[in-house]
Amino acid sequence: GQQVMQIPQYQHVQEGEDFTTYCNSSTTLSNIQWYKQRPGGHPVFLIQLVKSGEVKKQKRLTFQFGEAKKNSSLHITATQTTDVGTYFCAGPAAGNKLTFGGGTRVLVKP
């Protein structure tokens, strides 16, 4: 079945540095969503990408959808302690299900 894989599983970042997390699908996706879960919290919708090659920005966060619509990335610049949490990508799977990637757990070193 369709799988959504995320790498890395863990990301330790020095405050102020940039990093990127990647999401890869085994099949072409009609769209992809990103969610953020703070420690002890619940997943919260960040953004949705629909078009091939689409790039969207939210302040220091840049989201990209691959040309083939099988991968996506989230790039965070000048990481802050408020960026701590787990970032999930999610894509549609067979049976009209939303399949979540395993998440990238981000830890920020002050």
Next chain:
Amino acid sequence: DTAVSQTPKYLVTQMGNDKSIKCEQNLGHDTMYWYKQDSKKFLKIMFSYNNKELIINETVPNRFSPKSPDKAHLNLHINSLELGDSAVYFCASSQLPGLSPGNTIYFGEGSWLTVV
């Protein structure tokens, strides 16, 4: 004005017990879900209802039984609890089923279930 609310937030219970988690959404959405998040943070869908009809029923033990009395409520009953059932259970809702453009999922705050 919590959009998706679930109770209880924390639940500690003994093996073999039966417990329920309740969920309500005030967003007017047609679709509701139960997700399970294990200790490794993997989010897995368990059930989905659309307008009170079961549309997704993943491979979960039949000790888990969802019930949707109306489209604003989706409860989860678990019989004969086992140690492996310990997890965070998230209720969620969306306007439509599936992941179509513009259809986002709103999660409740989670119910932390610990089976001892």
